[in-house]
Structure formats: structure tokens, C-alpha cells
Amino acid sequence: VALSSDLVNAEKSSEVDVLVCPSHIYLDAVSATLGDSGISLGAQDVYFEASGAFTGEISTGMLGDVGCQYVILGHSERRHVMGETDSLINKKVKAVLEAGLTPVLCVGELLEDREAGNTEAVVKSQFEGSLADLSPEQVQKTVIAYEPVWA
Structure with a gap:
């Protein structure tokens, strides 16, 4: 919350979009802090079902x-620690777009992929799996964040 307050008070450029994605528990407080500052609010993850009994999950509606x-999707920690697959991430991308929100799709390779010369193949596979069955217009509405996991 303190960081979002500092960002609100910082000098801004019209050429840069600023996005804050706090933990879910702080979304409401950060939203109130950001107000109409022009800084966007995002979430670190979402569940792909709009409603139902999914204890501990958060929906696009919420x-x-x-x-x-x-909404950040496919972050390396979700992929490699939580075991999220491109197929699951694809469901989340579709749900986020359906809700009128903007997905921020994270892609990136592990150090062993890089060292083996597989960076392009790994990232291409993540793109293809995570963006499967989307229209060109939907893909265009998706923000891509490349973060090599080893960096």
C-alpha cells in the first residue's frame, strides 16, 4: 500500500503506463489509494471459472x-512452483478477456533451457499453448511480459 501511495505522488510520463499488482488481500486498499491517479490496478492471478465452490480462489468478477x-497469468512461480500448464493458463486468459479485463501473459525460459539453446522453442510453446484458440483481436488485447526465469 505504501508503494502505491509513493507511485501516486511520483512524477508521471504520458508515454508510460504504470500498473500495480499487489497480493489479493491488498487489492481493495491499493485501489482506494490509487483513486483516479491514472495508475492501473492488476491482480497476480485468477481462477478461470466465473462462479462456483472454489475455496481460496478469486474470480474475474471479484x-x-x-x-x-x-491480471497477471503464467508467471514463472505459478508455472514452476504451482505446476500451472499452458492449457490452464489458456483457460484463464479466455476468462479474463471474457470479463473485459486485460491479461498480462508471462513467458520465459529456465536457465537449463537457455543453456541447452531451447529458449525460442520454450517461449514459442508457451505462446502457442497459452494463446490457443484466441482470435487475433483477443491476442492483440493481451499484454506479453517476457521474463527469463534465470534472470
């Missing part, structure tokens, strides 16, 4: 209610 405009 994120919209608190003012989120963006």
Missing part, C-alpha cells in the same frame, strides 16, 4: 468489483 483492469 477482481472487477475491486477495480482491477489487468
Whole structure:
């Protein structure tokens, strides 16, 4: 919350979009802090079902209610620690777009992929799996964040 307050008070450039993605528990407080500052609010993850008994998960509707405009999907920690697959990430991308939010799709290779010369193949596979069955217009609405996991 303190960081979002500092960002609100910082000098801004019209050439840069600023996005803050706090932990889910802080979304409401950060949303209130950001107000109409022009800084966008995003979430760190979402569940792909709009409703149902999914204990501990957060839906696109809940994120919209608190003012989120963006959702990070496919972050390396979700892929490699939580075991999320491109297929699951694809479901989340579709759900986020359906809700009128903007997905921020994270892609990137592990150090062993890089050392083996497989960077392009790994990232291409992540793109293809995570963006499967999307229209060109939907892909165009998706923000891509490349982060090599080894960096």
C-alpha cells in the first residue's frame, strides 16, 4: 500500500503506463489509494471459472468489483512452483478477456533451457499453448511480459 501511495505522488510520463499488482488481500486498499491517479490496478492471478465452490480462489468478477483492469497469468512461480500448464493458463486468459479485463501473459525460459539453446522453442510453446484458440483481436488485447526465469 505504501508503494502505491509513493507511485501516486511520483512524477508521471504520458508515454508510460504504470500498473500495480499487489497480493489479493491488498487489492481493495491499493485501489482506494490509487483513486483516479491514472495508475492501473492488476491482480497476480485468477481462477478461470466465473462462479462456483472454489475455496481460496478469486474470480474475474471479484477482481472487477475491486477495480482491477489487468491480471497477471503464467508467471514463472505459478508455472514452476504451482505446476500451472499452458492449457490452464489458456483457460484463464479466455476468462479474463471474457470479463473485459486485460491479461498480462508471462513467458520465459529456465536457465537449463537457455543453456541447452531451447529458449525460442520454450517461449514459442508457451505462446502457442497459452494463446490457443484466441482470435487475433483477443491476442492483440493481451499484454506479453517476457521474463527469463534465470534472470
